[in-house]
Amino acid sequence: MSIRLNCLSNMARRLNCNFSQWSSRVFAAEFDSRCDPVYFALSAQTPAADEKQSLLFQKLFSQGKAYSIHAITDDRIQRARSYSDLQDKLVSALPKSCNLLQLIAFHPNVNNSLVKGFFIQDALNNAETENMLKDLVKSEEFHLCTYVSSEDGTLWQQCVWSQRGKECTDVTKHYITVAAKPEYHPSLLNIINTVVFYSFEDAYRVLQECKECIPESKEVLELADQCLKNSTKGRFPVIVIEGLDATGKTTLTQSLQEILRGALLRSPPGCLSQWRARFDAEPPLIRRAFYALGNYISACDIARESAKSPVIVDRYWHSTAAYAIATEVGGALESLPSSHSEVYRWPRDLLTPDLVVLLTVRPEERARRLRARGVEKTREEAELEANNLFRQKVEEAYRRIQDPACVVIDASPSKEEVLSEVLLLIQKHCNL
Ligand SMILES: Nc1ncnc2c1ncn2[C@@H]1O[C@H](COP(=O)(O)OP(=O)(O)OP(=O)(O)O)[C@@H](O)[C@H]1O
Numbered sequence: 001m002s003i004r005l006n007c008l009s010n011m012a013r014r015l016n017c018n019f020s021q022w023s024s025r026v027f028a029a030e031f032d033s034r035c036d037p038v039y040f041a042l043s044a045q046t047p048a049a050d051e052k053q054s055l056l057f058q059k060l061f062s063q064g065k066a067y068s069i070h071a072i073t074d075d076r077i078q079r080a081r082s083y084s085d086l087q088d089k090l091v092s093a094l095p096k097s098c099n100l101l102q103l104i105a106f107h108p109n110v111n112n113s114l115v116k117g118f119f120i121q122d123a124l125n126n127a128e129t130e131n132m133l134k135d136l137v138k139s140e141e142f143h144l145c146t147y148v149s150s151e152d153g154t155l156w157q158q159c160v161w162s163q164r165g166k167e168c169t170d171v172t173k174h175y176i177t178v179a180a181k182p183e184y185h186p187s188l189l190n191i192i193n194t195v196v197f198y199s200f201e202d203a204y205r206v207l208q209e210c211k212e213c214i215p216e217s218k219e220v221l222e223l224a225d226q227c228l229k230n231s232t233k234g235r236f237p238v239i240v241i242e243g244l245d246a247t248g249k250t251t252l253t254q255s256l257q258e259i260l261r262g263a264l265l266r267s268p269p270g271c272l273s274q275w276r277a278r279f280d281a282e283p284p285l286i287r288r289a290f291y292a293l294g295n296y297i298s299a300c301d302i303a304r305e306s307a308k309s310p311v312i313v314d315r316y317w318h319s320t321a322a323y324a325i326a327t328e329v330g331g332a333l334e335s336l337p338s339s340h341s342e343v344y345r346w347p348r349d350l351l352t353p354d355l356v357v358l359l360t361v362r363p364e365e366r367a368r369r370l371r372a373r374g375v376e377k378t379r380e381e382a383e384l385e386a387n388n389l390f391r392q393k394v395e396e397a398y399r400r401i402q403d404p405a406c407v408v409i410d411a412s413p414s415k416e417e418v419l420s421e422v423l424l425l426i427q428k429h430c431n432l
């Protein structure tokens with residue numbers, strides 16, 4: 001069986017072997033991002049045997065040998081980067097007999113309590129797997145557990161492994177019980193200020209914390225320092241064009257610029273282009289903070305240009321938030337935060353456009369355009385094409401963002417038809 005990697009993310013605060021820290025956490029192991037995870041908790045007491053529970057745990061733990069592992073550090077930047085490194089190590093070094101799943105631990109309804117790691121099923125109970133995982137624990141960066149059953153196979157325990165001198169041994173054991181499915185998907189606990197930032201300061205702080213490990217952050221921060229934090233819009237309208245890849249944003253924004261004799265800007269702005277690939281390679285916490293700051297830097301240009309002419313913007317805040325939310329939230333479309341959730345609010349200190357148009361295109365037409373263009377796709381866009389569910393989630397998140405909400409138009413018709421529809425919208429919303 002090949003290594004299967006489901007949707008992934010980052011870890012929260014330091015985890016040690018103190019049972020009290022873990023006892024109230026719920027764990028979720030995700031077999032498939034489209035289905036509900038298996039939720040389980042730890043218990044100090046021997047739980048009553050339960051046939052249904054036992055069958056569920058058989059599926060999870062008894063595939064040869066099972067392990068869980070996650071990074072341990074208080075530093076959120078280091079934690080996010082360790083998680084990414086761990087993912088790379090596991091994907092490249094685990095034997096083919098292993099199945100790699102996402103494992104998260106969280107306190108239900110407690111924001112930012114989510115801790116992310118991996119669950120490993122080794123069908124062949126390979127010594128190589130155990131040695132590799134024990135080596136990782138030696139670096140003291142990671143916390144490793146194994147899962148063992150009672151003799152009759154009805155009860156399961158989690159054993160925490162720890163480095164004692166030269167030996168890595170299991171030091172504590174806790175019973176495992178099935179936990180209730182939480183009201184909201186646990187990934188919602190870590191959206192605000194982890195992948196979506198609602199103020200200049202919050203995004204800026206992340207890059208400040210990165211200065212040592214990512215020297216390029218200093219240059220991005222210098223650019224951010226130069227921009228006015230509360231950019232005020234000029235008297236001309238600001239029109240943002242949003243949409244998934246190949247929905248026609250570039251085509252439309254160029255036509256609008258010509259017809260309205262306006263300025264054409266984009267987010268992230270050109271001055272950040274040289275660092276984009278660098279930050280795209282970083283974990284979501286850092287990558288999303290970079291894009292968030294990009295919006296504030298673009299806002300300065302928008303403020304300046306809107307004093308002189310109408311401004312057309314190719315992607316802005318809606319893109320930053322929609323992609324971040326859709327990527328972070330595992331599971332089905334229904335797992336997205338509900339329409340009234342605060343995650344869809346506009347940042348209080350970011351320049352607000354007069355009109356945001358969301359271009360939507362039927363999936364077949366979008367795929368046709370992508371093929372016709374024949375350009376290399378970014379990792380995320382390649383995933384978009386492969387993953388129809390993710391595409392739907394990004395689009396739905398776009399639609400839910402408020403104040404300003406986007407006006408959705410079907411951009412599947414010809415370029416001329418799309419342009420005239422958007423010009424009508426501009427007339428209606430922007431007094432042009
Ligand atoms: N209304 C339309 N009908 C048919 N083809 C279109 C239409 N609008 C754009 N296209 C074509 O679709 C392709 C993608 O368009 P475009 O580059 O404008 O999209 P985009 O949203 O800017 O993509 P990206 O976000 O990847 O830059 C181009 O080849 C373009 O000529």
Ligand SMILES: Nc1ccn([C@@H]2O[C@H](COP(=O)(O)O)[C@@H](O)[C@H]2O)c(=O)n1
Pocket residue numbers: 245267268291295315316317319320321323324378380381
């Ligand atoms: N304001 C923005 C703009 C873009 N992104 C991220 O970039 C990707 C799409 O950019 P393209 O240049 O390919 O159009 C997308 O994956 C977004 O995550 C952003 O976050 N904010």
